[in-house]
Each structure stands twice: as structure tokens, then as C-alpha cells.
Amino acid sequence: MSEVEQTLSIIKPDAVERNLDQQIKSIFVKNGFKIIKEKKIKLEKNEAEQFYKVHQTKPFYNDLCEYLSSGPILVMVLEKKDAVLANRNLMGATDPKKAEEGTIRKSFGISIDKNSVHGSDSAENAKIEIEFFFKN
Numbered sequence: 001m002s003e004v005e006q007t008l009s010i011i012k013p014d015a016v017e018r019n020l021d022q023q024i025k026s027i028f029v030k031n032g033f034k035i036i037k038e039k040k041i042k043l044e045k046n047e048a049e050q051f052y053k054v055h056q057t058k059p060f061y062n063d064l065c066e067y068l069s070s071g072p073i074l075v076m077v078l079e080k081k082d083a084v085l086a087n088r089n090l091m092g093a094t095d096p097k098k099a100e101e102g103t104i105r106k107s108f109g110i111s112i113d114k115n116s117v118h119g120s121d122s123a124e125n126a127k128i129e130i131e132f133f134f135k136n
């Protein structure tokens with residue numbers, strides 16, 4: 001049975017830099033997500049390394065962490081029925097070139113690195129990622 005759940009969404013530096021954050025937020029709202037919490041922050045590189053530590057063995061890990069800490073990001077807790085999957089569908093494939101028409105990454109992503117948004121990939125990771133940014 002599907003149930004209301006929360007997921008973590010990040011509007012990445014490439015999108016914040018292009019002032020796309022309000023437009024992307026409105027896409028989430030139009031698609032039935034509630035924005036429960038949000039904050040605009042800039043991470044230090046060591047914080048990005050901690051956030052993306054599941055990718056630490058990947059060849060792209062260093063560039064990924066450099067990039068996520070390169071400018072302000074907007075971090076949000078989104079809530080909806082089956083929010084994790086719904087957000088992944090709305091974001092589209094990791095590589096914007098492979099993302100379907102109408103998805104956020106297809107509409108705004110520049111490259112696999114500058115793909116405009118991050119979303120939790122499972123309910124379990126959503127809890128960990130929400131805790132990472134919104135402790136207490």
C-alpha cells in the first residue's frame with residue numbers, strides 16, 4: 001500500500017545560479033508535493049563528501065563533491081504519497097540527455113554533473129539525507 005512519505009530534494013548550484021529555484025519549486029507544488037522544510041545553504045567540500053559518501057569509490061566522487069560545494073543550493077523536504085519514487089520520476093534520468101521530455105532534468109539539466117536536482121533514491125536514504133540537513 002502506498003503511503004505518505006518524505007524525500008530530500010536539492011536544487012543544485014547550476015540551477016540556483018540560473019535563478020531556477022522558484023520555477024523548480026513550483027513544479028514540485030504543481031505535482032502535488034508539499035514543501036515541508038527548505039533552506040538555502042552553501043556546503044563546505046568536506047560536508048559534500050559526507051553527504052555523497054555512498055559514492056566515495058566512484059571515479060566521479062571528487063568532481064561531484066567539488067561541484068555540490070561550488071555555490072548555494074536549495075535543500076527541501078518534500079512530502080507526498082510515495083514521494084521518493086514520485087520525485088525520481090519527476091526529476092528524470094540522472095543524465096539530462098537521457099531524461100524524458102517534461103522531466104526537471106530534461107528541462108533544465110546541463111550535463112550529468114550539472115543535472116539541476118538531486119533526490120533521495122530510497123525511503124531509507126531519504127531518512128538519512130533529511131537528518132543530514134535538518135537535524136533536531
Ligand code: CMP
Nearest residue numbers: 055060064094112113114115117118119
Ligand atoms: P545525484 O542524483 O545527485 O547523485 C549523484 C550524482 O553524481 C548524480 O546525481 C550526478 O550528478 C553525478 N554523476 C556524475 N557522473 C556520474 C555517473 N557516471 N553516473 C551517475 N552519477 C554521476
